Amino acid sequence: MLSTLHHPPRRLSRFFPANNKPRHFHTKPVLSSSQPVTDQSPSSTSPPESQILSIRHSLLSREVTATQLAETYLSRLKLAEPQLKSFIHVSNNVLKEAQSIDDKIKRNENVGPLAGVLVGVKDNICTVDMPSTAGSRVLENYRPPFDATAVKKVKEFDGIVVGKTNLDEFGMGSTTESSSFQVTANPWDISRVPGGSSGGSAAAVSARQCVVSLGSDTGGSVRQPASFCGVVGLKPTYGRVSRYGLIAYASSLDVIGCFGSSVADTGILLSAISGHDRLDATSSKQEVPDFTSQLISAALLESKPLKGLKVGVIRETLENGVDSGVKSTVLGAVSHLEELGCTLSEVSLPSFSLGLPAYYILASSESSSNLSRYDGVRYGNQAAAEDLNALYGDSRAKGFGSEVKMRILMGTYALSAGYYDAYYKRAQQVRTLIQKSFKTALDENDILISPAAPSAAYKIGEKKNDPLAMYSGDIMTVNVNLAGLPALVLPCGFVEGGPIGLPVGLQMIGAAFDEGKLLKVGHIFEQTLQGCRFVPPLIADGIPQ
């Protein structure tokens, strides 16, 4: 897809190109934005535009330089950072890299599709020139000798890594409060959590501290913070994006995902990082289509652009335990989809409620193993100790936070002789059940929808001492990881709370490797959504000092 962005604009007509090859979409006519993002009206309730495409347009038309853009973002980042604390580390090379993009443009050289785009990277994704701590003391100041494949690809496409975003330690948490270093705030209400574990990446995109960001999603860690922060979050199909360089939490569930302020940006970032990687044996050889080629400008849409699309509403996700405001917002989204021509039906996933316990057993089990390597022997913080057991014990006791320790203990227990069959094995059986029930539901429907979380963002500290309440917040998302499916979360409305309301995300679940369809539907949904605010007050009001 990315190369097609260089092509001259071309008009698109049909929405579902029946047997036609997918058509390309293009900067100006499609998304009708020639303005750089910095000019975007902050209080606008108009649908979000692709910042990546407008940056590209501005750069190539010499309206603005990459350096100017970078400076704008960096200054906003620095202004917002004292309140948000979304970054653990900010790169020192941003302006230098922006300058080299400008040089390329000056020399009329081709620049990559992410040229001048500032990308935030979750700190559990390895970067060669910056610390990569996974939010843990045990890896404090650890600098990997290699870039994660996803980061490498971002750089190859001329994206600029602006810094490393905060997260729950090793991705274990739903609030970013379990980071060893800092607590990130929600840009819509700084007394609230941004969600987690990719809270830093979500908050940074929401507050326009960067254009897009990479997160990771093991049980909802991209989608729930996207919902809480009012941005678009995409969890790709397991295997779509290489995990090489992603510091493992639960290997069979971990996926690197994307955040953007629009569906288009999220899709462009996904295109950049997708594809088989010989360094990750679980990465798929499935062809990577042009995810953004079917995104159509709102101006060109027919009256019922999603006519015939079968959408299943997962019954179990709108039952007890779901915040009423969230429920009504999602039901509003259902009506919106109907207006767009979708055929809505209720779908039941009987094994849905089993997902949460199965997830916590499997994720804890794998994490107990994945985190064994943090023993203080080769890297990270090493405790002074007299003998080997003390070396291990003290290094790990001092290095890990309590949430991580709890999950290691749970996982170790679940894998122990005599318990394996009752816990791990049974959870795997549940996983198979869940996969089957999703398969059946997706055979009958094009996409499934649900809330992204049972509630909007809650207060910092609210669930910190109630892990079960926090875990149960993952009910909407963990099943998707167990099934390995792609899911897109995008803002669909607001509930009361905070200065101007809190965003609610809609989750769209697709069949494996069908991200293209999710992005297409999501884009139409987003572009036709009326009266929804997409820019948080922190930006809208000018960042208070």
Place this chain on the structure above:
Amino acid sequence: MKSTHTQTATQEKQQPSPKIKSSPQSNQAKTRTLDRISKEYEAIIGIETHVQLSTLSKAFCPCPYIYGSQPNTSVCPICMGLPGALPVVNSKVVEFAVKLGLALNCKLSFYSKFDRKQYFYPDLPKGYQISQFDIPIATGGYLDVDLPVEFGGGHRRFGITRVHMEEDAGKLLHADDGEYSQEITFPIIYALQVDLNRAGVPLLEIVSEPDMRTGIEAAEYAAELQRLVRYLGVSNGNMQEGSLRCDVNVSIRPVGQSKFGTKVEIKNLNSFSSINRAIDFEIARQALLYSQGKADQIVQETRLWEEGSQKTVTMRKKEGLADYRYFPEPDLPEVILNKEYVDSIQSSLPELPEMKRRRYEEMGLSMQDVLFLANDINVARFFDATIEKGADVKLAANWIMGDIAAYMKNEKLTINEIKLSAAELAELIASIKGATISGKIGKEILFELMAKGGTVKGIIIEKDLVQIVDPSEIEKMVDKVLSENPKQLEQYRGGKTKLQGFFAGNENIERQGKSRAAEQDPFREIKCEKLNVLVRRNLVIMCHFISHRTIKSDFPGSTHLSSDICLLKGSRCCLCIIKSFALYSVYMSEAGF
């Protein structure tokens, strides 16, 4: 004669049988008692073998492994277990596992998987070892072994429980002396360093059924496994470098009892003979405890074989079963084999040691010869290639096991390193058989070929070693000999008919020993006839000569003759002058000396 530096279980120097805390004076009596006691018990022996695969790169990363390289010079983020690094299976590892599985007559698992075996140790970078747990790649096979003749011979079939793939750990290195060690000696952990060169090197673990009953059976099992991996080319099988490591489980029970006794694991077995000796020691130790009513002192433990004292000593007692918390490795997909893949590997398997031995046996070779030739894949290949070129089986075997093996041993060379080719050995054998050259000359040519290479024909021509076959040429030579040996001829004429042999032998000398021993000389008749004709002509023998160097072994029955008996004194000897490099004997009895 049948010596070689190729290591086999039985060809290692056999050490004295194990002794147990015996006072010097009653040593023999004790040993006899032990032998008697041991007969009342049956030993049950099983072996776990780790074979390091000779793949170009490690099991899950592209690092090469070179034994003995500087510590931590062959490492990468993957084998160091850095955060974010992921393993990717080296397909050669699977191929080698399938090869060995097939060669061990195992059933292959078309769907197997990798599992994580979890424990903490500084030489284990990830905190877990990638291994295979409940679904190994191969199960339920067997290994056929021919016991050496000197141990009573016989054929054995030992069951193989399973073969699975896994990765090796690193090595602990003591900073103070740079020595590698298996165990950490506390409290000096700060003097401890870790070398991760070996971490991630692919291994196949082969678990046998508890089918062995004696040390020699176990040692032969291990030796056969070594042969097998070498035949297959999946490992160098070198025990000293740790490419083949055997851990042995030994228990004993009174003959007739079906319940197994408590098993003891023995480690640190660095050679086949140490396997043999350690097991025999352990059997004797356990039998003694049994016979003394102290069977309860046999506990489940790991014992270390001490080469110095020829004893096993307690290394660590087992405190219940270790819980490795195995679970499927989520970073690696299942290992799926398909029939075409397996078939293609099956059809590419070389002739395996057992098949080779049976074939050699059918060729009429003795078991001793069979075992020798089939022991080393390269020797076997050389032998096969020699036979393929039409060489006589027994002669080829004798040359290889004799002079060639001796040469290899002396020069510390393998059969692939000597310059002699199988084709030339076949040519040499044919030349001797066809009487172009004598055995003695053959031997000389052989050494030349082994050291410098070249061809048999080339050397024969270069050194003019060809045996004359034209009768008129021989007549001429006989004439010459007679004319040059008037004294002997006179004696001969005088009735000393035994001298006929001398003359006939001289024909050999004349031809610089190019012919075989006199009695095998196809031209002897011609020569004798000529001699008789000449005698009738009353010619006079003028002199005789003999060789200055007699190689007794080449002419059994001959006696060394000192050079001063040579009437012409060495270089003046006419035939010596003619061919200065002649070195031969005469048949003294026939020559009358």
